[in-house]
Amino acid sequence: MELLFQQLLNGLSLGSVYAIFAIGFGLIFANMGILNVAQGSYATWGVIPTYLLSRAGVPLWIALPAGLAGAALIGLLAEWLAFKPLRDRNAGMLGSIIIAVGIWIILLALGEIVLGPNPSAMPSGAFPSVPLDVLGLKIPPIFLLNWVALAVVAVGLTLFLSRTRFGASIRSVGFKADSAAIVGVDTRVVLSVTAMIAAAIAGLSGILYSFTANNVSFTVGEGLMLKGFAAVVIGGFGNVKGAVVAGVAIGVIEALTQQYLSSTFRDAITFGLMLLFLVVRPQGIFGELKASRA
Amino acid sequence: MNAVSILSTLEFGVVFGMLALSMYSALSTGLLSMASIMFAGCGAFLFAQLTDGLGWPPVLVLLCAAAIGGVAAIVLSALLLHLESHYIAMATIAIVLMTRVAVLNLPAVTGGVNGTPILTELSPLYIAGALLVAVWVFARLRRSRYGLASELAREDTTVASTLGVNIRWLRTVSFIISGCVGGLVGALLASLYGYIDADTFSMDLAFTALAAVVLGGAFHWLGPLIGGVVFTILPELLRGWFERADQLVDGVILVVIMIFLPRGLVDPLRWKQLVRRLRGRGEPGDGMPAGPAAAEPAQRTATEAIGS
Amino acid sequence: MKFFRPLAAAAVAAAFLLAGCASGGSGGATAGGGATLKIGLVNPTTGASSWAGVPIAQGAQTAVDEINETGFLGDQKLELTSKDSEGDPATAISAYRGFASDDYLAAICCTLSSEAGSFAQLAASLKFPTVANGATLKGLNAPPYMYRTIVLPADPGGMYAQTAQAIAAKGNVKTAVIVETADNEGNVSDAKVWQDNLQKDGITVLQVIDTFQADTDFTVPVTTILSQNPDLVVFSTQGPNSATMIKMLRERGYKGLTTSSYGIAVPSVWKVGGEALAGTIFPIPFSPDGTSDRTKDFVQRYQQQWNSQPDLYAAQGYNAVWFIAEGIKAAGANVTRQSLADALSKLDSFELASGNVVKMVDGQAELSDAVLIAQWNADGTQSLWK
Numbered sequence: 001m002e003l004l005f006q007q008l009l010n011g012l013s014l015g016s017v018y019a020i021f022a023i024g025f026g027l028i029f030a031n032m033g034i035l036n037v038a039q040g041s042y043a044t045w046g047v048i049p050t051y052l053l054s055r056a057g058v059p060l061w062i063a064l065p066a067g068l069a070g071a072a073l074i075g076l077l078a079e080w081l082a083f084k085p086l087r088d089r090n091a092g093m094l095g096s097i098i099i100a101v102g103i104w105i106i107l108l109a110l111g112e113i114v115l116g117p118n119p120s121a122m123p124s125g126a127f128p129s130v131p132l133d134v135l136g137l138k139i140p141p142i143f144l145l146n147w148v149a150l151a152v153v154a155v156g157l158t159l160f161l162s163r164t165r166f167g168a169s170i171r172s173v174g175f176k177a178d179s180a181a182i183v184g185v186d187t188r189v190v191l192s193v194t195a196m197i198a199a200a201i202a203g204l205s206g207i208l209y210s211f212t213a214n215n216v217s218f219t220v221g222e223g224l225m226l227k228g229f230a231a232v233v234i235g236g237f238g239n240v241k242g243a244v245v246a247g248v249a250i251g252v253i254e255a256l257t258q259q260y261l262s263s264t265f266r267d268a269i270t271f272g273l274m275l276l277f278l279v280v281r282p283q284g285i286f287g288e289l290k291a292s293r294a
Numbered sequence: 295m296n297a298v299s300i301l302s303t304l305e306f307g308v309v310f311g312m313l314a315l316s317m318y319s320a321l322s323t324g325l326l327s328m329a330s331i332m333f334a335g336c337g338a339f340l341f342a343q344l345t346d347g348l349g350w351p352p353v354l355v356l357l358c359a360a361a362i363g364g365v366a367a368i369v370l371s372a373l374l375l376h377l378e379s380h381y382i383a384m385a386t387i388a389i390v391l392m393t394r395v396a397v398l399n400l401p402a403v404t405g406g407v408n409g410t411p412i413l414t415e416l417s418p419l420y421i422a423g424a425l426l427v428a429v430w431v432f433a434r435l436r437r438s439r440y441g442l443a444s445e446l447a448r449e450d451t452t453v454a455s456t457l458g459v460n461i462r463w464l465r466t467v468s469f470i471i472s473g474c475v476g477g478l479v480g481a482l483l484a485s486l487y488g489y490i491d492a493d494t495f496s497m498d499l500a501f502t503a504l505a506a507v508v509l510g511g512a513f514h515w516l517g518p519l520i521g522g523v524v525f526t527i528l529p530e531l532l533r534g535w536f537e538r539a540d541q542l543v544d545g546v547i548l549v550v551i552m553i554f555l556p557r558g559l560v561d562p563l564r565w566k567q568l569v570r571r572l573r574g575r576g577e578p579g580d581g582m583p584a585g586p587a588a589a590e591p592a593q594r595t596a597t598e599a600i601g602s
Numbered sequence: 603m604k605f606f607r608p609l610a611a612a613a614v615a616a617a618f619l620l621a622g623c624a625s626g627g628s629g630g631a632t633a634g635g636g637a638t639l640k641i642g643l644v645n646p647t648t649g650a651s652s653w654a655g656v657p658i659a660q661g662a663q664t665a666v667d668e669i670n671e672t673g674f675l676g677d678q679k680l681e682l683t684s685k686d687s688e689g690d691p692a693t694a695i696s697a698y699r700g701f702a703s704d705d706y707l708a709a710i711c712c713t714l715s716s717e718a719g720s721f722a723q724l725a726a727s728l729k730f731p732t733v734a735n736g737a738t739l740k741g742l743n744a745p746p747y748m749y750r751t752i753v754l755p756a757d758p759g760g761m762y763a764q765t766a767q768a769i770a771a772k773g774n775v776k777t778a779v780i781v782e783t784a785d786n787e788g789n790v791s792d793a794k795v796w797q798d799n800l801q802k803d804g805i806t807v808l809q810v811i812d813t814f815q816a817d818t819d820f821t822v823p824v825t826t827i828l829s830q831n832p833d834l835v836v837f838s839t840q841g842p843n844s845a846t847m848i849k850m851l852r853e854r855g856y857k858g859l860t861t862s863s864y865g866i867a868v869p870s871v872w873k874v875g876g877e878a879l880a881g882t883i884f885p886i887p888f889s890p891d892g893t894s895d896r897t898k899d900f901v902q903r904y905q906q907q908w909n910s911q912p913d914l915y916a917a918q919g920y921n922a923v924w925f926i927a928e929g930i931k932a933a934g935a936n937v938t939r940q941s942l943a944d945a946l947s948k949l950d951s952f953e954l955a956s957g958n959v960v961k962m963v964d965g966q967a968e969l970s971d972a973v974l975i976a977q978w979n980a981d982g983t984q985s986l987w988k
Contacts, residue, residue, distance in 0.1 A: 003829045010821040035380060085553045093380050094326050095552060098508055101501055102548030109541040117650050119818075119842045121849075121874045129853050138828075138854050213819035214846045214874070223818055226391065233384065258822045263812050264784070268395045271388050278385040279373055302696070398785060407785040409691065411720035413727070487692040488699070489720045492785075494692065 006137055007255045013143040015251020016150040017209045021228035022235065022243035023153055024201030030238020031174030031194050034083060034096045039202050040225030041107035042078075044218055046071035046203020048114055051216045054126045063126075067207050068200045075199020078103050079192055111218035119217040127211050142211045149208060150244065153201060158240050170194055174238075227251075230274040236287025246285065302486075303526060305421050309482045311522025312428055313499070314506035316475035318518040319432075321507060323444045323461070323468040326383040328500040329370055330476040332393045333363035335495035337480025339397070339404050342490065345414040352416055356424065356481050363477020367470045375465055390497055397492040409491025416485040424478055431471075432515035444468065505548050511558020520560060637678045639937070641666070641926060642685065642701035642709040643919075645735070646717075649689040653870045654713055654915045658735060659684045661912055661919030661955075662710065664904050669927050678937075680927065691717045695724065702730040707930075708942060710922045712750075713915075715739040715788035722748045731929070731943045735922040736915070738788045745965035746947040751921045753887060753960060753969040755863060756795040761885035763799045764973045765861060768987075769834060769883075770803035775859060777806050778834040779827050781847065784812035786840075792863060793838040800836070808832055813839060824850040837862040845875030852878040859883070864914060872982050880980035883987045885973050887956060888917040894957025917955040928952055 021043060028036045050067030054060065082099050091099075127145075131138040161167040172180040173190045181187050205224055210216045231250055235242025250270055257266045277284060316330040337359035344355045374385050397404045404410060435441045444464050447454040454461065484490050502525060503518075510521025528547075529540035557564060643662055646655035666682045669675060683706070687694035694717040701709050708731040712718035718737035725732040725747040734742050734750040743750045755761035769775050778800055782793035797807050808830045811823050824847055827835055835851065835858060837844035844862045851860070860882045865871075867884055890901050890911045900920060904912040912920070925946075930937050933945035946965075953959050960967040975987045 003825070006825050006829070007822060010825055014819060014821065035384070082549050082553070089553070089556065091552070091556060094383070095556065097326065097380075097383065098504065099549055099552040101504065102545045102552065105501070105541055105545030105548065107545075109545065117648065118653055118870045119874060120870075121846065121876075124876045124878075131854055140853065209819075212821065214849055215818045215842075217818065220818070223816075229384075229387075255822045259826055263814065263823075264395075264399060268392065268399075271392045271395070275385060275388045275392065278377065278381055278388065282377055282381045302699075407790070408787050409716075409719055411723060413723060488695045488724070489691045491691065491716075 002136055003259070004256075007259045008252060009137060009139060009143060011252035011255030012248060013146045013212060013251070014255065015248035016146040017205050017212060017247075018224065018227040018231055018251055019244045019247025020146075020150055020153050020208065021202055021205035021224045022231035022247045023157060023240055024198040024205065025225075025228050026232045026235075026238050026240070026243050027157070027194065027201070028198045029232070031170055032083070032191060033093060033174075034100065035093065036100050036198075037097065037225065038078060038100045038103040038107060039198070039228070040221030041104050041111065042071050042075055042199040042202035042221070043206030043209070043224050044111045044221035045074045045107060046200070046206040047210050047216055047220055048111065050207050051115075051120070051122060051210070054123050060126050064207060068203050071203025071206070072196040072200040074107065075195045075202075076192060078199075079195035083195070084188075084191070108218065108221075111221075115216070115218045117218075119215055121214045121216055122211055142208070146208050146212065149204060150248075153204070154240055154244050157197075157201075166190075166193070227270065230270050232284070233274045233282075234277050234284055236284030239284065239286045242284050242286035301418060305418055305486055307523035307526035308421055308425055308519070309479060309486060309522075310502070310506060310526050311519035312425065312475060312482070313479045313503045314510065314518030314522045315428060315432070315515060316472045316479060317500075317503045318507050318512055318515065319468050319472040319475060320465075321512045323447055323465045324379055325375075325465055325469060326379065326386075326504075327469065327472060328383070328386040328390050328497070328504075329367070329469075330472055330479075330503060331390050331495045331497075331500045332386075333366055333473045333476025334480030334483060334499075335393050335397065336362045336366050337477030338484040338490050338495070339410065339480075340477075341414075341481035341484045342410045342412055343403065346410075346412065352414075352420055356420065356478055359481035360474040360478040363473040363475070363480070364470050365473070366477070367473025370473075371466045371469045375462065375469065387497070387500075390495070390500055393495060394492045397495075405491065407492070409489055409494075411489050412484045412487065414485060415488070416482070420485075421482055424482060428475060428478075429515065429519075435471075436515065440464070440467065502544075505544060507558075508548060509551055509558060511560040513557060514560045514562050517558050517560035521558070638681050639675075639678055639930065640681050640683060640704075640706045641923065642683050642698070642706045644685050644687050644694050644697045644701070644709065644711045644717075645713040646689040647684065647686045649686075651689045651714055653868050654736065655686075655689075657913055657916040658713055658919035660908050661904065661916030662735075662923045663919075664900070664907055664912075664916070665920045665923035665927070667907070668903055669923070674927060675930055678930070680923070682923070687713075687717055689714060689717070691719060695720060698724065698730075698732075699728075702728045706730075707937065707939060708732065708926050710735050710919070710926070712737040712739075712742065713918075715786065718742055729939060729943070731926075731939055731946060733922045733925055735918045738792065740791055743965035746943040749925065749946055749962070749965040751925045751954075751960075751967050752918055753967050755885060755887075756792050757968065759970070761887070761973045762792065762795050762863075765883070765885045765975055766796065766799035766803050766805070768975060769859065769861065770800070770805055775805055775833040777808050777830070777832045778836060779809050779811065779830050779832040780807060780836045780838060781811045781813060781823060781827070781844075782838040783815055783840060783843070785815050789838045789840075793836070796836050796838060800834075805834065813843065815840070817843070820847050820850060823847065824854065827851065828854055828856060832858060834859045834861065836860075837866070841865040841868060841871040842874045845871045845879060848882055849875045849878035866978075867976070867984065868913065868915075869982075872978070877980050879978040881977060883975055883977045886914055886976050887973075888912075888914040888954070889956070889974060889976065889984075892956055896953060896955060896957045900955045912955075920955045925949070925952055 025039045028034050046067045049070035050063045053063035053066055082103055083096060086095055086099050128141045131140040161171055169185045169190045172185060173187050177187050206220050209224060210220055227250055231243055231247035235246030253269060254266050257269055313330060313334060320327040340359050340362050341355055344350045344358060374382050398406055443459045447459055447461055447464055506521030506525045507518045509524060510517030532540040532543055643659060645658050646652055647659055663682055666680045670679050685697035687697060698709060698711060710733045711721055712734035713736040715737040718734060718739045722742055722744040726744060729747060732748050736752055738754055780793050780796055783789040793810060800807055811826055813823055844866050848860050862884050864884050864886045866882060867886055872879060901912055904916060928949055929942050929946040933941040949962055951959055951961050958969055958971050960969050976984050977987045979985055
């Protein structure tokens with residue numbers, strides 16, 4: 001029984017990281033109409049500044065925001081240099097997928113140049129790593145951070161989008177950019193800020209993952225991308241609640257599959273579910289079928 | 295110069311070009327499909343079984359590889375083609391990922407973790423032959439009713455439907471062609487690589503093929519072929535510059551092409567306009583009511599038409 | 603990196619195109635003209651296994667330079683060409699075929715088991731003498747064309763067996779758990795050998811846990827290990843992953859013994875695991891602190907040339923080149939691929955960089971000496987166990 005609960009906790013922790021990534025990914029899709037496959041590499045580029053600073057002895061309360069800022073900067077550059085010019089040419093969704101692939105390749109190659117091909121890890125002292133003993137279960141402090149971060153991001157973003165004026169601008173641009181512009185929304189600013197927020201969220205998930213898994217590598221973003229993608233498909237695009245539920249669910253299912261079945265099936269189950277949803281219910285659990293924008 | 299290496303490079307370039315061609319086939323009717331990789335995987339492992347395992351003659355094996363690709367495509371089309379385009383794209387990505395898991399878990403057919411070494415090496419004549427057949431098929435299609443219909447569907451789906459073009463049928467046919475070409479390519483790749491395993495048919499290969507189609511252009515069958523050759527030679531030119539230089543350049547090419555030359559290098563429409571411009575504007579009787587300048591705003595990239 | 607793997611294979615083919623003209627014809631069984639004998643080396647000098655590939659290439663070059671300087675082959679000189687396989691089997695094969703079709707006398711290959719899969723058959727069908735320098739894949743050796751100059755840790759009475767025996771002799775280890783990378787054939791067969799030897803020595807193997815090459819998070823398997831509470835955990839996984847799991851185990855209060863193959867011995871793994879690795883033991887085939895003359899000599903040359911100490915991988919490259927050189931010498935004047943292959947098949951012993959003399963049995967190096975078992979220390983150094 002204890003083993004079951006322990007693995008559940010493991011799954012909930014990792015699932016939270018997936019969920020955070022999925023929220024960022026879904027944000028871009030819902031509000032900018034871009035299936036940003038480069039989002040995974042934003043996660044990697046959130047890790048890189050944090051890792052380099054930590055290795056140089058900078059405490060985490062400085063290094064982590066630096067990582068978030070780094071990721072946000074990368075997201076902004078991608079928006080200005082690639083997505084915006086493409087939008088100006090009316091390229092449509094497939095065009096944005098293709099250019100996102102190009103950005104992904106570039107960021108991945110740069111990441112490998114900076115980090116080298118071998119995996120590394122955050123320095124031991126950077127974040128408390130001795131697990132707390134609670135009712136016989138071991139809870140490493142990073143688990144707590146993951147859960148808190150998920151709550152902050154999910155609740156914070158939802159409130160931001162629904163309760164603030166800027167959030168309303170974001171939603172209006174996402175719905176129909178032209179109408180938003182008519183009403184006086186500066187779409188350039190809105191889109192830039194959206195890109196930065198989504199990238200920072202991706203960066204956060206990358207940093208949390210690198211502490212959870214004790215792994216810093218230029219491929220950090222790839223795994224997150226796949227799981228986050230699956231979470232968004234299963235949970236529903238542009239739906240924070242869906243991303244949270246699906247992301248955490250994937251984490252838990254994976255942990256329990258690996259423990260009680262065989263780990264061979266772990267990925268097969270995740271992708272199988274994703275395919276199933278795409279075929280049967282593409283809008284996900286919580287999404288609504290949207291009429292395509294003309 | 296080592297003649298063997300020149301030949302080898304050419305072979306790889308042509309075969310990659312044909313993989314891009316498989317993807318182009320689907321893209322020409324508005325389907326971004328990574329499933330070409332899965333079709334290639336089917337063809338490759340079948341090739342291994344039929345040549346090394348059973349010793350069948352190469353031509354028969356290549357036909358079977360194309361056939362298995364086609365069958366896989368029929369199955370997938372039934373499952374997926376009713377979805378919207380971007381969901382189809384995502385589903386095909388999921389399929390490529392699941393293919394890897396499937397390969398790992400079917401060791402009897404695929405060698406599982408160990409992969410399958412391929413001992414049969416096809417002579418370049420087979421590759422040339424496959425290329426000729428593929429080119430002939432695509433050239434004929436281009437001039438056929440199917441080709442006209444798909445070009446129309448790509449340029450303007452509304453007009454196409456108004457004229458009674460059955461988009462769903464078009465996509466199914468293009469998908470099956472994509473499957474057959476993909477299966478054939480898989481068999482050829484198996485022969486070229488000499489070794490295939492679960493990682494051979496991965497998203498990396500899919501993105502390479504996609505990049506080749508984007509570079510070459512999705513409007514004429516020559517585009518993907520040229521794109522494939524370019525992406526084969528490019529990494530070698532850049533090797534040694536600095537590590538990962540070739541990949542960086544690939545990514546940059548993709549971004550730059552999408553922004554500045556979204557219709558790719560091989561674009562009949564642009565060429566026609568260039569020719570017209572060279573001949574001089576507004577010649578009476580040249581068949582175009584408005585000059586070349588007016589034709590430009592109507593120009594849409596394949597991706598625009600698809601995304602709507 | 604796997605990302606552009608298919609292009610890499612093609613690119614290597616093109617490499618021979620653009621690298622400049624090769625003299626002489628293509629193919630054929632003769633060595634290049636004149637007194638320069640060309641040897642090709644295919645191994646991962648970039649990519650995820652470059653921490654092995656780079657020292658191997660360096661060690662091989664040191665051997666070539668030493669052979670040329672000391673005139674071991676008389677007025678014949680060796681020339682080494684190194685091609686990067688990027689850790690990808692298709693690229694490795696492409697490079698190898700390139701060497702074979704050109705005027706190379708012999709090749710060195712196979713640092714990774716994944717790369718090595720097809721080579722035995724290829725070497726035989728191309729009649730190209732080849733030495734595998736590192737892969738532990740079973741059945742790779744196939745004289746007269748394919749040889750392997752490392753001692754297989756999984757051999758009966760070999761490194762894993764002796765380590766298991768030494769552990770059992772301590773008396774305080776009764777149960778064990780083995781972790782393997784299920785999609786790496788070398789790891790899987792090694793895990794089996796560990797299992798057999800441990801059980802033979804009276805230690806119960808409670809469970810064999812599977813992980814996968816693409817895995818980066820190990821929280822779940824670590825919890826599984828802890829739930830079994832074994833006295834010993836054996837890691838038949840990639841070095842950095844083993845280190846991560848050991849670190850997580852220690853953080854969660856695990857006090858038992860941890861062991862692994864020598865993949866855990868490289869400095870880059872210390873970066874991943876840190877002090878948590880202290881006390882982890884592993885068998886090693888070569889240590890730069892060894893006392894034999896050959897070791898001292900090698901260390902000195904290598905240090906001078908590359909400004910760092912050679913590790914066991916550098917020794918692998920060194921050994922492979924020397925093996926070929928012995929074959930060339932034995933083949934006599936006008937050496938060809940065929941005469942080299944015959945000479946190599948008759949070599950029944952030679953001396954490794956560690957000073958040990960191995961027997962070559964059916965193309966495979968075998969050692970009957972006692973094996974060194976080392977451990978990581980808390981300060982990042984290594985020392986002998988016990």
